[in-house]
Amino acid sequence: MSVEKKHGLIEQPGPRLRKFAPLKFVRGSSHGKKNTYAELNLTSMVDMLTILVVFLLQTFSASGELLTVQKNIVLPEASNFNELAQAPIVAVSRDSVTLDGRPVASKDELDRDTTDWKLTDLHDQLVTLKNNYRLLHPSDPFDGTIIVQADRNVDFKTVKKVMYSCAVAGYQNVNFAVQQKAKGGGG
Secondary structure, eight states, X not given: OOEEOSSSEEOOOOOOHHHHOOOHHHHTOOXXXXXXXXXXXXXXXXXXXXXXXXXXXXXXXXXXXXXXOOTTOOOOEESSOOOOOSOOEEEEOSSEEEETTEEEEEHHHHHOOOSOOOOHHHHHHHHHHHHHHHHHOTTSOOOOEEEEEEOTTXXXXXXXXXXXXXXXXXXXXXXXXXXXXXXXXXX
């Protein structure tokens, strides 16, 4: 359909390139519309969604647990306890002491009898964490909270060295991680 104008005809817009392009694949294309229906394989989409849901359910913690107990530590049981707040975690086992999963003292250092109770590497890393907190939160006061996760069979001298090192580094608010004592089924 065309309409007359003073100087010629006004033509309906359309593809002009096909007429003048020397390329075979351009000239040979049809004028029909592309099919807008795309076939989707819903089975694989449902499988992927199921995998994601299972993964998220397994990693989700409704209680907001901050602490995972190392496999070589058995926590003592307690019936009176409070929920822990987020803080650096010092794990004390018979063989070593770790700070947030990084070793800071070996068995030899723990067994050494000296008058200096301070575990140097633990102290230095705690001071670094305290200084980093003060740099990142200049308006918040540093509360000096630390969580000690000690095996129930570790001797007191080792725990005392850890607590002394924490106190000298500026962490006086010591929380001990414990296992909730199972309630009896009595009547």
